Amino acid sequence: MAKEKKDKKTPFTLEKGKDGVAILTFDLPDESVNKLSSWIMTDLQDKMKLIQEDSSLKGIVFISGKPDNFIVGADIDELSSFSSAKEAEELIDKAHNMLNDLEASKMPVVAAIHGPALGGGLEVALACHYRICSRHKKTSLGLPEVQLGLLPAAGGTQRLPRLIGLQAALDMILTGKNIRPKQALKMGLVDEVVFELDLLTAARTAVLKLAAGKLKPQRPAQKSAYQLATDFNTFFKPKKLIDFALESNPLGRHVVFDQASKMVLKKTAGLYPAPAKILETIKIGLENGMKEGLAAEKKAFAELVMSDVSYQLRNIFFATTSLKKETWNITDNVKPKKLNLIGILGGGFMGAGIATVLASKGYYSRIRDIDPVQIGKAYRYAHDFLYKGVKRKYMQKSEYERKIGSITASTDYTGFKKADLVIEAVFEDIDLKHKVIKETEAVVSKNCIFASNTSSIPITDLAKASKRPENFIGMHFFSPVEKMPLLEIIITKKTSPETTATCVELGRAMGKQVIVVNDGTGFYTSRILGPYAREAAFLLMDGVRMEVIDKAAKQLGFPVGPITLLDEVGIDVVYKVGPVMHKAFGERFAPVPAMERLINDKRYGRKNKRGFYNYQAKKKVPDESVYKLFPEIKLREYPKQKIQDRLLYSFMNEAAMCFEDKILFSVRDGDIGAIFGLGFPPLTGGPFRHMDTLKVENVVKKLEGLEKEFGLRFKPAQILIEMSQKGDTFYPQK
Structure with a gap:
């Protein structure tokens, strides 16, 4: 392959294969993720025009140069820099022009997706003629703009319903949910799912077949009534009949929009304007055509991005992003401990929830509870949560067995000698907590961290029972642990930096938003x-x-x-x-x-x-x-x-x-x-x-x-x- 010299000013690299397939790689310099901004969209549009002028090429594969993400969305900093709705509209004009050109390309363009393809990233893929994604657990597709008080504004409100159907599109856009590869294939969001190592080869093959007219993508939302009626395996199922009746005519679509509007009002109490704008924009596009739909999308986005609600939701985004970057006293000499085994005192609702989340993230834990029945309930709790992955087909049974097997339990302290961290989740009684602190410290190593899950008792008071207060800390989880996103870590004047750093890193690994607070009755929350x-x-x-x-x-x-x-x-x-x-x-x-x-x-x-x-x-x-x-x-x-x-x-x-x-x-x-x-x-x-x-x-x-x-x-x-x-x-x- 002849490799084009990469311009330092462009994040795009072009490789031209002897088979006539151009590989266009997006790799944003000095960033861990790919994201879209005004100058990148202009650069991509220019790049695509140059490629299409090359008569030796048959088609294009668009792929990410990042190891674990496709495109994670728009540059939120740029969105927050707008001083007027007009500036926002100018950005959306660029996005629309770029993706309209991409969609109109006479050369087939195949999106090769590995890792998250979110927001503008998925919208780029939607404008391509064919989509292939890896079956990797990191791969997900979604339009999460509603979570920032916005709507997908690079054609997402128009292309998605036409691709996967109105109801499925509303579900994705109104909730901002991520779709896993197998589900994406089933709903027609992608055309193929392959192993990561086969992604580029599969994309290249698809380009050549599309160019030769030997491959025609299946578009469930675009099938005619006759095609659906002759698809006996799918159409003559009650849900398919209902979906077709609702989406194939204006009256049916009116019912869908009416029900969606009622649901939105119930969920938002009318406080969040984005969902209503999403419904309005999609409806305009389906009733009046793509051109008017895109115009409505641009106008709605500009109004939303300047709204107080979106401003505050973006502030939350920036706050959580900065929170994840804080190192909490981690220096060259003070780093988080490696946690091979985590002990959990108490197999009740909270203890079981902590063990379950730890198992889902690959940690080994050992529960200690004096009641064997409670231990059995804890195992059942973990099973019910983890086995959902098998039922929903995004987890292999062998992976489930490995994860459920990472949880062990006993009615005594057997095995706790190997624990690097112990999380106490017993009843909210200071005398009982003092008792288990002393018992635990008698069997664990001197370097073991002890964390209490108390919701109100000062950690300093609990640490009075400890011989090693520098290893003592509070880890306040919220119930149910697998659903609630916050972890409040409480430090005393004696808590060591290593202890804090270790617990912060664990909390983040568990998928939590972690805040660190000073000790005091009730802490903060x-x-x-x-x-x-x-x-x-x-x-x-x-x-x-x-x-x-x-x-x-x-x-x-x-x-x-x-x-x-x-x-x-x-x-x-x-x-x-x-x-x-x-x-x-x-x-x-x-x-x-x-x-x-x-x-x-x-x-x-x-x-x-x-x-x-x-x-x-x-x-x-x-x-x-x-x-x-x-x-x-x-x-x-x-x-x-x-x-x-x-x-x-x-x-x-x-x-x-x-x-x-x-x-x-x-x-x-x-x-x-x-x-x-x-x-x-x-x-x-x-x-x-x-x-x-x-x-x-x-x-x-x-x-x-x-x-x-x-x-x-x-x-x-x-x-x-x-x-x-x-x-x-x-x-x-x-």
């Missing part, structure tokens, strides 16, 4: 949850119906309401934590009167299917019998705005106090912890960004008004008062 949950209880005692409280919170953007959250966390857990917080923070955390009656009535929440809600029925409904426990409650109408103010400002005020008390290292960590740990509305950017948006002086005035009406629990944090007087903000303002 449990502490800010306390006033929010208590205020919900106070509202209930004030006569506000539980479902009304939950609905008001969800209309703010919380994924679940605080009453539901109490059921999910466990009313008994919150009840046990209450006195600990009250002792540490005084009357501000005084227990809500009469809530002890719930515990006496054995109402612990979802875990025993007895809480504020009735979990016996198919559909979760409020359990009206709760009100009988509180005969003093007089149910009444209550202003929604007042409910929302009491919930929101109690949360934000405590977050400010945590920053004031130096529990947090940064407000960025506070926003990430609140969003990913407790579901604080993402559209606000987090409690600290939201206070900046509201203006701190207005937050103080609101709190002062609430304090006058409801008492000490709303007294503004001193830091807020001082910031208000100075006109300060938590984040630098542009």
Whole structure:
């Protein structure tokens, strides 16, 4: 092959084969991933024009030069640099022109995909004439723009429905979900799935066949009624019949859009504009043609990228990206320990969840629980989660067996001598925790790290039972561990840098957003949850119906309401934590009167299917019998705005106090912890960004008004008062 000299200014390399196939490789210099920007799109368009002028070539393979990614999307920094909608429209014009030219190429273009092809990366592939992807576990395809408050704007809203069908496209674009290779093949998103080593060969072969007219891609969404009707193996299945009826005519599509609109409104409460814009843009394209669809796509994108919601969602993206890069005291002399075996104390819901996630990420763990029945339940928990991969055909059974086999268990400390890290997940009782700390340290090596999963007890107090406080740390997981994205790591004044670095790296390897906080009662997340949950209880005692409280919170953007959250966390857990917080923070955390009656009535929440809600029925409904426990409650109408103010400002005020008390290292960590740990509305950017948006002086005035009406629990944090007087903000303002 003759290899073109690579221009330092271009990320594209062209190789011309003797068979007439051009291999165009995208490898962005000085970056670990390929991403699209204005200058790259211009460069690619110019490159494609030069290739097509070469009459010796038969077709093109577009491939990534990165070892583990195709194209991960657009350069978010560039999107955030726009000062006007017009600038955004100019970028989209470039993208549309480039991909329209690519799609119109007389030479066949085959996308050879290995690793993530996301956002603009998938849109590039959609404009190609044929797509082949590797079957590697790192390969995934998706349009995640909705998660940034945007829509796919390089033709994704137009090409995807035409390729895979309306319903499948809506599912992908509205959720931002990633599609695995086998599923992508089944739905027609890709044309072939091959082993990574065969990818380039398969792509080259496809180019030659396409050029010779010997290969015609199958496009399920583009089949005629006759073709579908004669496909007896697929069409005469109820789902296929329904899909065809819904998507093949305007009336059917109207039904699909109508149902999708209702779902979007239910999921977003009308707070996020992107999903509605996605539906509108796709509909315009299907009804009025590609040209009008692309015009609508450009206009909608420009409006969304300049919106406050997208601005805050992009801030979250930048925050999580910077969080992943922090090294936490890792120097040439202090590096994370290698973890060969991780011990887990307690095989309950939390311990089983931790072991399950560790197994899914390739770690060996050993559970210790005094109850053999509980150990059996832990194994069942791990099996149920891991075996889903086999059922859904993205995991081989041999891989499942290897992963489930990485979990061992016993009723004593056998095997713990080899543990490099032990995670304690026993009941929230300091005496019990002290007991297991002493027992564990008697059998593990002197270098073993001990991490407590406590949700409220200060790590310093727990470490008093340890002979090696430098190896002692808190690792606060959230339940269920396999679903909740946050890990809160708590360090004391004696925790060593190596211990911190090791636990941070483990958390990231487990796929968690990791924040590190200083020690203190309740740390950060449990502490800010306390006033929010208590205020919900106070509202209930004030006569506000539980479902009304939950609905008001969800209309703010919380994924679940605080009453539901109490059921999910466990009313008994919150009840046990209450006195600990009250002792540490005084009357501000005084227990809500009469809530002890719930515990006496054995109402612990979802875990025993007895809480504020009735979990016996198919559909979760409020359990009206709760009100009988509180005969003093007089149910009444209550202003929604007042409910929302009491919930929101109690949360934000405590977050400010945590920053004031130096529990947090940064407000960025506070926003990430609140969003990913407790579901604080993402559209606000987090409690600290939201206070900046509201203006701190207005937050103080609101709190002062609430304090006058409801008492000490709303007294503004001193830091807020001082910031208000100075006109300060938590984040630098542009």
